[in-house]
Amino acid sequence: MIPKSVSFASRELLSSIWTGPLILKKVNRPDLENTRHKENSLKLWIFEAKRLPTKKRYFCEICLNHILYARTTSKEKTAESDPFWGEPFEF
Incomplete structure (x- = not known):
């Protein structure tokens, strides 16, 4: 939070310092919110x-x-059938 005793020009400077990196990210990658994100998972x-x-x-x-x-x-293997699992895994 910006102190109230700071003048308007100083407040503006302080707020730009605090939000500077956030603005920089949007300048470098303006489409970041609309891009596809990779999910690190494995499904078997x-x-x-x-x-x-x-x-x-x-x-x-x-x-x-x-x-x-x-x-x-x-699962047990019998003469009539092969072992069947049908089990999903997600990591």
């Missing part, structure tokens, strides 16, 4: 596994840079 959908040996339980692990971030539920 694990569907199914095929041609696996029967009578075992299977799951998928999702690792990024060797760090485990998520794991699907465990």
Whole structure:
């Protein structure tokens, strides 16, 4: 807040100092509010596994840079069907 004891010319100078960087950003990128912004996210959908040996339980692990971030539920492979997850993940 600008002090009341400051003269008009000084107040104007102070307000331009405080809003200067904001105005500078709009001068450099006047369309900043109308530009498309990138969302940093990753979306995966694990569907199914095929041609696996029967009578075992299977799951998928999702690792990024060797760090485990998520794991699907465990599904059993039967002779009639392949394991199906249909699980979405979003990071």
